[in-house]
Amino acid sequence: MQDQTQIFGIRAVIEAVNAGENIDKVFLQKGLKGELFSELESLLNRNSINKSYVPVEKLNRLTKKNHQGAVAHISPIEFHDLETLVMTVIESGKTPLFLLLDQISDVRNFGAIIRTAECTGVDGIIIQKKGGAPVNGDTIKTSAGAVFKIPICKVDHIKDAVFYLQASGIKVIAATEKTNEILYDVSFTEPSAIIMGSEGRGINPSTLKVVDAKAKLPILGDIESLNVSVACGAFLYEAVRQRMQ
Template identity: 70%
Template sequence: MQKTEKIYGIRAVIEAIHTDETIDKVFLQKGLKGDSYRELETLIRKKGINTAYVPVEKLNRLTKGNHQGVIAHISPISFFELEELIEGTLNSKKQPLFLLLDQISDVRNFGAIIRTAECTGVDGIIVPRKGAAPVTSDTIKTSAGAAFKVPMTKVNHIKDAIFYLQASGVKVVAATEKTENSIYDVSFKGPCSIVMGSEGMGISPSTLKSVDEKAKLPMLGEIGSLNVSVACGVFLYEVLRQRSLS
């Protein structure tokens, strides 16, 4: 069942964090002071919650209630722990498929990717705690409900997940134009994962250095790239194509 998408008020947000609600992002009014506010800031830093400091006008647009300078977005889904997701999948499948999203920020792109991931049998989606698109009602709608079906996990850094996957025997392939390798020259048989980069910046350089292989899509037109959700779909269906030939 979908939870309330926003909560507001300093004490309400503190209590939500203490009760382990899945909070995607907290908006804090610039310049706030006071003991309760400092308590909230300390708790947010400790939990590694995505935070934005904004003017009061922004908060007033987000809610008509007495927000006290604090609004939190609550995720409508629950997230798995990384180890639980990967180990559980590896114990039940011979050819697991994971998807890592490096700073995908558009909620509709995120939703479209989740929908394709569900259709292609992705076993888990991994996103960073900070800088990633939240799971909102728009995400749920664009995913056609798939957000409730595909397991997801958040990590402090995408590289943490890459190292854990590699140590678990899962190959990590980056979708990037910064390579000479075509997607059709890379094997996706066996346990593997695909890294997709953000809409504007692609995959971060440090993340690219960590992967096992890189692959690009052939581009014949004048436009140099595809929408990330479309590119992700091409990669995921290439995985299915290769595995169907096994």
């Protein structure tokens, strides 16, 4: 019932969740009813598994098999525990650098960011369980395999991760246009974490209220913003530049 990245069929997905499979996202047929389907929905909710209701045509494109209205994507990586990772990095004696992604939705952007993060020595990437791009074949390809080389943590809410990082002595810096502070005037030499927002909405306003610093890139042309993966690269390499001096 399963290939490397997919499980299909309502009962098969239920069994996979109960068996502790590393499920990244489940696609459910919009408007479907029934006792077994309701059981699956409840199970996904209890386990905070990302789900999306889609037309049957979308499911038919995902698999040619009898999906019965449910297709699950399996993550090719094991996710790390945030608290354990932060503690390990701090105890190693190096100056931590973390990256938080607030619901980046495009898998190519996600993969490109992972690749840049690995190249710039980021200690871990923190993503939200719901609303972001999945870790799938496209992510692996765009990241050039970096997804296997850098720890990735999933949390219920990005804001909770911000509070935990701050409590651990790590300064949280938001990449946002909603500030007058330029990137090059912000210090990244102390323990730091950078938040990048989603392609359309940016960083959640409630999260922006609790960060330690905000910074933006100078825009000299007519287009108001950069692609998020390009902006992320600029932020990370500024951190690298400062730390190499």
